[in-house]
Amino acid sequence: MINQERVWNRLFELSQFGKQERGGVTRISFTDEERKAKDLIALYMKEAGFVVTEDAVGNVIGRKEGRIEGAPAVIIGSHIDSVPHGGIFDGPLGVIAGIEVVQTIVEQEIETDHPIEVIAFTDEEGSRFRFGMIGSRAIAGTLNKEHLQNKDQNGVTIAQAMKEMGLDPNKILDAARDPGTIKGYVELHIEQGKVLENHHLSVGVVSGIAGPLWTKWVLTGEAGHAGATPMGIRKDPLIPAAAIIQYIETETKKYPNAVATIGQISVKPGGVNVIPSQVEFTLDLRDIDEEVRNKIEHTIVSYARQICEERKIEVDISTLQRVTPVPCSKEIRQVIENSCKEIGLETFTLPSGAGHDGMQFKDFCPIGMIFIQSKNGISHNPDEWSSKEDCGRGTTVLYKTVLELAK
Ligand code: HGY
Numbered sequence: 001m002i003n004q005e006r007v008w009n010r011l012f013e014l015s016q017f018g019k020q021e022r023g024g025v026t027r028i029s030f031t032d033e034e035r036k037a038k039d040l041i042a043l044y045m046k047e048a049g050f051v052v053t054e055d056a057v058g059n060v061i062g063r064k065e066g067r068i069e070g071a072p073a074v075i076i077g078s079h080i081d082s083v084p085h086g087g088i089f090d091g092p093l094g095v096i097a098g099i100e101v102v103q104t105i106v107e108q109e110i111e112t113d114h115p116i117e118v119i120a121f122t123d124e125e126g127s128r129f130r131f132g133m134i135g136s137r138a139i140a141g142t143l144n145k146e147h148l149q150n151k152d153q154n155g156v157t158i159a160q161a162m163k164e165m166g167l168d169p170n171k172i173l174d175a176a177r178d179p180g181t182i183k184g185y186v187e188l189h190i191e192q193g194k195v196l197e198n199h200h201l202s203v204g205v206v207s208g209i210a211g212p213l214w215t216k217w218v219l220t221g222e223a224g225h226a227g228a229t230p231m232g233i234r235k236d237p238l239i240p241a242a243a244i245i246q247y248i249e250t251e252t253k254k255y256p257n258a259v260a261t262i263g264q265i266s267v268k269p270g271g272v273n274v275i276p277s278q279v280e281f282t283l284d285l286r287d288i289d290e291e292v293r294n295k296i297e298h299t300i301v302s303y304a305r306q307i308c309e310e311r312k313i314e315v316d317i318s319t320l321q322r323v324t325p326v327p328c329s330k331e332i333r334q335v336i337e338n339s340c341k342e343i344g345l346e347t348f349t350l351p352s353g354a355g356h357d358g359m360q361f362k363d364f365c366p367i368g369m370i371f372i373q374s375k376n377g378i379s380h381n382p383d384e385w386s387s388k389e390d391c392g393r394g395t396t397v398l399y400k401t402v403l404e405l406a407k
């Protein structure tokens with residue numbers, strides 16, 4: 001069956017690109033490190049017998065033809081870009097396991113009716129431009145020129161970064177696929193939470209994917225002298241910002257599946273003895289239920305506007321990305337469950353708190369996801385870890401699932 005050692009060795013070989021001193025990886029999109037990682041993935045695909053192409057936004061695509069000419073493809077996808085100081089499994093496991101599935105099919109001379117593609121999507125994380133899933137959006141035909149104007153911390157746009165890597169931002173629509181060419185999408189990913197570990201399980205079947213809403217908040221007051229300005233006459237934006245952030249936590253805790261994170265915060269001008277003139281922070285708000293997420297969003301925005309008005313502080317809230325929560329297909333979940341049973345694994349279903357590329361295919365084709373256990377539920381952290389055996393089990397479930405879908 002699949003070669004667990006080969007999956008494991010490739011995971012560590014790939015982790016050299018963007019490797020950080022204190023462990024983990026920082027592999028940001030449209031950088032040399034990411035380019036080298038994509039080249040290695042392309043090499044693995046060629047070794048596995050794929051025809052390898054790269055599309056207009058830099059998705060690396062391996063394709064193995066099926067018996068039926070023109071039949072829609074089964075797509076296995078994930079990503080190889082990372083968050084800053086992330087782990088080595090988040091993304092690469094799904095791409096390397098996908099390659100392993102097809103390499104095993106080729107080695108065992110199995111013929112499938114449908115073609116199978118493995119795709120390493122460009123920039124799933126959104127770490128650099130605070131706008132993610134660029135590659136999967138392009139394939140779904142929902143990436144547009146405005147999106148490419150999102151800037152990184154140095155003011156470089158996605159379009160400019162693409163050009164620096166030899167891509168033509170004017171050609172992004174060439175990457176769009178016709179929905180009729182895709183039969184289904186499956187992704188293997190680490191859980192990034194503690195549920196499977198708490199249940200002492202290796203593998204889980206994903207029921208649906210929570211939708212991330214990313215917003216940028218800018219509160220503007222008036223800089224002043226820390227020593228000479230009495231508290232009562234200040235227009236300090238950091239105080240209402242702190243109250244809003246506390247309120248976000250209090251409000252979000254009222255809903256069992258909702259999560260809220262302030263991942264970035266900055267204060268200007270940033271002098272020890274200067275009352276801030278401006279505070280900027282980001283909010284990542286999620287729930288598996290879009291209505292709940294909208295309700296929380298509305299409540300915290302109303303509170304923020306009210307407290308800022310009282311304090312005569314300007315508040316500007318802009319949306320960085322708004323991704324709809326997506327249910328996984330019942331049919332594909334059933335195939336994954338059957339695959340688990342075939343190898344003696346319990347079938348356990350759980351939602352994904354993390355976002356994934358498959359969400360972009362919600363109007364295209366049925367999607368399914370397989371999780372493997374994350375040690376201590378840690379991810380987006382150098383200590384992210386899954387066992388070799390669980391990577392092997394997850395790859396085996398993916399193999400059986402893809403064979404069933406593509407047969
Ligand atoms: O943010 C996420 O949920 C994923 O890691 N991109």
Ligand code: MN
Binds near residue numbers: 083090354380
């Ligand atoms: Mn991630």
Ligand code: MN
Binds near residue numbers: 079090091124189356
């Ligand atoms: Mn991921």
